[in-house]
Every structure is written in structure tokens, then in C-alpha cells.
Amino acid sequence: MPVLLEQLSEQDIHFTILVPAVLNMIAKLPDVDRIDLSSVRAITTGSAPPSLWTLQEFKRRWGIEIINIWGQNEGTCLIAGPADVPELERRVDHLPFWGKPGCHWPSGVDGVSVKLLDDEDREVSGPGDIGELCYRAPSLFAGYFKRPDLTEKAFTADGYFRTGDLFVIRDDAHVGFHDRKKDMVIRGGFNISSAEVENAVQAHPAVLDAAVIPQPDEVMGERVCVCVVAREPASPPTLDDITGFLRESGMSLYKLPEALRMVDAIPRNPVGKILKRQLRDEVE
CATH class of the missing domain: 3.40.50.980 (Rossmann fold)
Structure with missing residues (x-):
């Protein structure tokens, strides 16, 4: 630093x-x-x-x-800058719905088309709908090197790349990252975005870094466990401190962390993505 x-x-x-x-x-x-x-x-x-x-x-x-x-490295990209999303409150979770008919962007991006597909490969289109972001553009890679098996699974029949990331339709002109398709906490049948909870916890003044992992539970299946790096190790936040902070921010009760683990650091790869499997192993 x-x-x-x-x-x-x-x-x-x-x-x-x-x-x-x-x-x-x-x-x-x-x-x-x-x-x-x-x-x-x-x-x-x-x-x-x-x-x-x-x-x-x-x-x-x-x-x-x-x-x-x-x-992603495969050539996908959505960008929310001050020209297209001037309000900071929206820029954190509103990304341009590039390629959407009728949408105009001051940045002048052209040639990109995205759509959201559900588990049955049906396109979702209503505000609040969640689906896997599928992406098509001139910048997109042609396929995985010497892996036709992976390439075939990675693309739809009409040439869209399956990103593996779940997005939510914010409104007629914006989509927002929801979570990685395999990185959800499923609590009693409710899907909880670990990214949403992580983002909210990181705003706590006593938290330097945070990550969410599922904690197995016999009754609910999984519960939200938040791993925290304290800003001041000598006075770390408690679970009540964090849940109270999230309640004040308006987070739904079922999303609140039910377990807290203090860690020295959140393991990340070279581009900053959290290594959830390594973190789960360390916590266990």
C-alpha cells in the first residue's frame, strides 16, 4: 500500500x-x-x-x-461511467443494458448485445427478473484453446457467451450484477447474493475487508457467514454490530449474517476476486 x-x-x-x-x-x-x-x-x-x-x-x-x-478475460465488458450513469447511487449496481433496442448511451458503445437467460434458456425481460448474462460482441473470444467440449457448452445456439454470472434487470435501460451463478447462499429456499451482503458489510466503519460464505445448517440448509478483517484488530466488530448496521441500511432480515468469523486477510486472486473455496477451507 x-x-x-x-x-x-x-x-x-x-x-x-x-x-x-x-x-x-x-x-x-x-x-x-x-x-x-x-x-x-x-x-x-x-x-x-x-x-x-x-x-x-x-x-x-x-x-x-x-x-x-x-x-471477463473472454472479452466481455459492461462499463458504468459518469457519462452513462452519472448518479453514484446508481453507478454501484446499474450497468448499461448495451444492445437493448431504444437505448442510447453517450459513450457511443456499439456492436454489443446482451440478454439474460433463466435455467431453461428462456430470456427474462421484466424489472427484477434474474438470469445468466449472455454476451455477444466483436471483442468476444472465439473459444477455449484446444477445448471444443468447453467451447460448445460456453455458447448458446445463436452465438452468445454464457458468462456464468447472474444479473438482475434494474429497469428498461440497466442491468446489475447479482452474483456468480455458483456463489449463492441458499437459506431455507431463498437465494441470497453473497456479493450484496459483502458490499454492504464493507461499508461498516470497523470493517477493512469482508467476504460471505455459506455455513451448513441442518434446518435451513445454509446460513450466511461473514468473514471480516477488522480495521482495528484490537477492537473488532461483533455480529450484533454488523447486523445492526445492515438493519439500519434497510437490508432484508433473511439476508442478515448469522455467523461471524474474524480473519487476518481475505484470500484473493491477482485480479482481486475472492477465493471462496480457500476461505471456506481456512474457516473450517
């Missing part, structure tokens, strides 16, 4: 990409008021949904616009 801050402050950096966890850490540093980011014009973030608090802090302190990006 010291090297990163030195580079941002002293090397005339205009643009960079930082994962939400790093943005959150910067905004919560004890000496944050001394950090000079005056040369930075914009920062993009991805790998997980950013928190509204972080976007607001960077805009308030340094006038920096955080651009929310969802994408």
Missing part, C-alpha cells in the same frame, strides 16, 4: 485500475487526509461490486470519479 500511494501521489498518475477492496482500504486509512491524489482524474474498479460509500469518499475528498466495470 505505501508504494501504491507513493506512485499515485508523486508520479503524475492520471488513470489507474484498483479493485474495490483496495479502494476501501485507501479511504479508511488513518492518515487519509494527508494523501494527495490531485493528479488522478479517474479510477476504474472491477472484480466485485464497489461500495457506495467508497465512491462518495473518492468524489468528496479528491473529486475522482470511480468507474464501475464488469468484465
Whole structure:
């Protein structure tokens, strides 16, 4: 972190990409008021949904616009920047529904088409509907190298790539990341987005980083377990602290964490995605 801050402050950096966890850490540093980011014009973030608090802090302190990006190595990408989604409250979870007939975007993106499919490969289209995001564009890869079996499973009959990510239709012009298809907590038949809970918990002032994993339960099947890195290890937050904070934010009761595990760090891959299997093994 010291090297990163030195580079941002002293090397005339205009643009960079930082994962939400790093943005959150910067905004919560004890000496944050001394950090000079005056040369930075914009920062993009991805790998997980950013928190509204972080976007607001960077805009308030340094006038920096955080651009929310969802994408994959296969060539998929949706971008919510200040031109297309100017309101920060929407930018955290509203991504442009690129290719939707009748939608115009100031960024001028062309040639991209997305649709959401349910488990029966039927397209969903109503606000609040959830489905797997399927993506088609000139930037999309042709297939997996020497793996025709994987390639065949990865594409629909009409050439859309199955991303493996669940999205929700926000409105007529926007979709939002809901969760990875295999990264849901299913509590008593209700699907809970771990990303939604993680994002909300990370806004707690005593939390430096957080991740959600399912905790097996004989009655409910699974319950929400939140793993937390404390901002101040000597005074970590309690489960009541976190659930009370989430209640005040308006989170539904069935989504509230029912177990808390304090950890030294949240394991992540090089692009910032949480290594859930490793985290579950460490907690167990």
C-alpha cells in the first residue's frame, strides 16, 4: 500500500485500475487526509461490486470519479461511467443494458448485445427478473484453446457467451450484477447474493475487508457467514454490530449474517476476486 500511494501521489498518475477492496482500504486509512491524489482524474474498479460509500469518499475528498466495470478475460465488458450513469447511487449496481433496442448511451458503445437467460434458456425481460448474462460482441473470444467440449457448452445456439454470472434487470435501460451463478447462499429456499451482503458489510466503519460464505445448517440448509478483517484488530466488530448496521441500511432480515468469523486477510486472486473455496477451507 505505501508504494501504491507513493506512485499515485508523486508520479503524475492520471488513470489507474484498483479493485474495490483496495479502494476501501485507501479511504479508511488513518492518515487519509494527508494523501494527495490531485493528479488522478479517474479510477476504474472491477472484480466485485464497489461500495457506495467508497465512491462518495473518492468524489468528496479528491473529486475522482470511480468507474464501475464488469468484465471477463473472454472479452466481455459492461462499463458504468459518469457519462452513462452519472448518479453514484446508481453507478454501484446499474450497468448499461448495451444492445437493448431504444437505448442510447453517450459513450457511443456499439456492436454489443446482451440478454439474460433463466435455467431453461428462456430470456427474462421484466424489472427484477434474474438470469445468466449472455454476451455477444466483436471483442468476444472465439473459444477455449484446444477445448471444443468447453467451447460448445460456453455458447448458446445463436452465438452468445454464457458468462456464468447472474444479473438482475434494474429497469428498461440497466442491468446489475447479482452474483456468480455458483456463489449463492441458499437459506431455507431463498437465494441470497453473497456479493450484496459483502458490499454492504464493507461499508461498516470497523470493517477493512469482508467476504460471505455459506455455513451448513441442518434446518435451513445454509446460513450466511461473514468473514471480516477488522480495521482495528484490537477492537473488532461483533455480529450484533454488523447486523445492526445492515438493519439500519434497510437490508432484508433473511439476508442478515448469522455467523461471524474474524480473519487476518481475505484470500484473493491477482485480479482481486475472492477465493471462496480457500476461505471456506481456512474457516473450517
